[in-house]
Amino acid sequence: MENAIEVRNLRTHYGNIEILKGISLNVPKGLITAILGGSGCGKSTLLKHLIGLLKPTEGNIIINGRDIAGMNERDMDEVRKKIGVLFQGAALLNSMTVGDNVALPLREHTRLEGSTIQIMVRMKLDLVGLSGFDKFYPSQLSGGMKKRAGLARALAMDPEILFFDEPSAGLDPITAAGIDELILRLKDIFRITIIVVTHELASLFRIADHVIMLDRGEKVFEGELDELRASDNPRIRCFLERQAEEREYTPEDYFRIIAGD
Amino acid sequence: MKTDAMEIEVLSYRGIDVLKVYGDIDLYSSPGLRKNLISIICKKPGTLLVDLSNVSYIDSSGIATFVEGLKNMMCYGGRLKFIGLPDRIREIFSFSRLDKVFEIYDGIDQAI
Numbered sequence: 001m002e003n004a005i006e007v008r009n010l011r012t013h014y015g016n017i018e019i020l021k022g023i024s025l026n027v028p029k030g031l032i033t034a035i036l037g038g039s040g041c042g043k044s045t046l047l048k049h050l051i052g053l054l055k056p057t058e059g060n061i062i063i064n065g066r067d068i069a070g071m072n073e074r075d076m077d078e079v080r081k082k083i084g085v086l087f088q089g090a091a092l093l094n095s096m097t098v099g100d101n102v103a104l105p106l107r108e109h110t111r112l113e114g115s116t117i118q119i120m121v122r123m124k125l126d127l128v129g130l131s132g133f134d135k136f137y138p139s140q141l142s143g144g145m146k147k148r149a150g151l152a153r154a155l156a157m158d159p160e161i162l163f164f165d166e167p168s169a170g171l172d173p174i175t176a177a178g179i180d181e182l183i184l185r186l187k188d189i190f191r192i193t194i195i196v197v198t199h200e201l202a203s204l205f206r207i208a209d210h211v212i213m214l215d216r217g218e219k220v221f222e223g224e225l226d227e228l229r230a231s232d233n234p235r236i237r238c239f240l241e242r243q244a245e246e247r248e249y250t251p252e253d254y255f256r257i258i259a260g261d
Numbered sequence: 262m263k264t265d266a267m268e269i270e271v272l273s274y275r276g277i278d279v280l281k282v283y284g285d286i287d288l289y290s291s292p293g294l295r296k297n298l299i300s301i302i303c304k305k306p307g308t309l310l311v312d313l314s315n316v317s318y319i320d321s322s323g324i325a326t327f328v329e330g331l332k333n334m335m336c337y338g339g340r341l342k343f344i345g346l347p348d349r350i351r352e353i354f355s356f357s358r359l360d361k362v363f364e365i366y367d368g369i370d371q372a373i
Binding site: 106109110111112113115116117119120123124157158189190 | 287288289291292295320321322324325326328329352353356357
C-alpha cells in the first residue's frame with residue numbers, strides 16, 4: 001500500500017510542555033484515515049503539523065515524497081495547493097458570499113477565467129448539496145450548511161489530500177451522518193486521500209479504513225477498525241466503551257496542584 | 262500547442278473539426294484548453310469532436326471548460342461530441358451526470 005503521508009519521530013512542544021512525543025505513522029493513499037483520541041491528546045496539534053501550520057521540534061513529515069517539516073513557506077504553498085482542509089468552524093469569510101468563498105482559492109492560485117471558475121463553483125456546491133446557495137452569506141446558513149460550504153471551498157482546487165477537523169462537531173446526528181456519507185463519496189469517486197480528526201465513535205466506525213489513536217501525545221494504536229475493536233489496551237477500551245478517566249493522583253498531589261506548589 | 266502537462270492537436274476528419282487532447286487536463290492546463298476550444302467554437306462549427314483517448318487525468322476545471330464549450334455551442338445549435346473516453350474519465354462524467362448531457366461515443370466513426 002502506497003502512503004500519501006509518512007510521519008517519523010514527530011516531537012513538538014508548546015513552551016516547555018511536550019505535546020507530541022515522537023510519533024511515527026503512515027497515511028495510506030486513497031483511503032480514509034481517522035485520527036482518534038480524547039480532548040487534549042494532541043490530535044489537532046498533529047493535524048496542524050500535517051498541513052504545515054506548525055513546525056515540529058523534531059522529526060519528519062513526508063507528503064508525496066517531500067519532507068515539509070523544514071520546508072520554507074514558498075515551497076509549502078505549492079504543497080498546500082494539493083491539500084484541502086475543512087476546519088472545525090468551517091472558517092468561511094463572513095463578508096463574502098458562499099460562492100465567492102469557494103471561488104477564492106481559484107482566483108488566488110490559478111489563471112482560470114471567471115466563467116470557468118463560476119461553473120466550478122456551481123459544481124462544488126452541487127457536490128455538497130448546496131446548489132442555489134452561492135449568493136447566500138455564511139451568516140444565513142445553518143451549522144451543517146456552513147460545514148458543507150467549507151467543504152466545497154476545501155474541494156475548490158481538486159485536492160489530492162483532504163483534511164477534516166472534527167467534521168461532526170456541533171451537528172445533529174442526521175446532519176453528521178450526511179457529512180459522513182459525503183466523505184465516503186469523495187473517497188469512492190475522486191479517490192482522494194482523506195484524514196479525519198475525530199472523537200465521534202459512530203462516525204469512526206462508519207467511514208474509517210485506517211485508524212490512528214493518540215493518547216497524551218503518544219500513538220497508542222495504528223491499524224484497521226477490526227484490530228481497534230479487538231484491542232485489549234486499557235486506554236483504547238476506555239475510549240471505545242466511553243468510560244470516565246480515573247484520577248491518577250493522590251489527595252496529596254491534588255493539594256500540591258491547587259496550592260500552586 | 263503544449264501547456265504544462267497537456268498538448269492539443271486540431272485535426273479535420275471528413276470536414277469535421279477534431280480537438281485531440283494529450284496528457285493531463287488540470288487547473289494549470291485548462292486555460293490553454295479553453296483558449297483552443299473557444300477559438301474553434303467562435304467559428305460556429307456544426308459539430309466539434311473532442312478526442313480524450315490520450316488524456317490520463319481531468320479535474321473539475323477541465324469539466325467546467327467543456328461545460329462552457331457546450332453551453333456556447335448550444336446557443337447556435339452546434340453539437341459537441343466526445344470520443345475515446347478512458348474508463349476513469351467516463352466514471353467522473355457519469356458521477357457528475359454529465360454523461361447524460363454530453364454526447365459520448367466510443368470512436369470517431371460512431372460520432373459522425
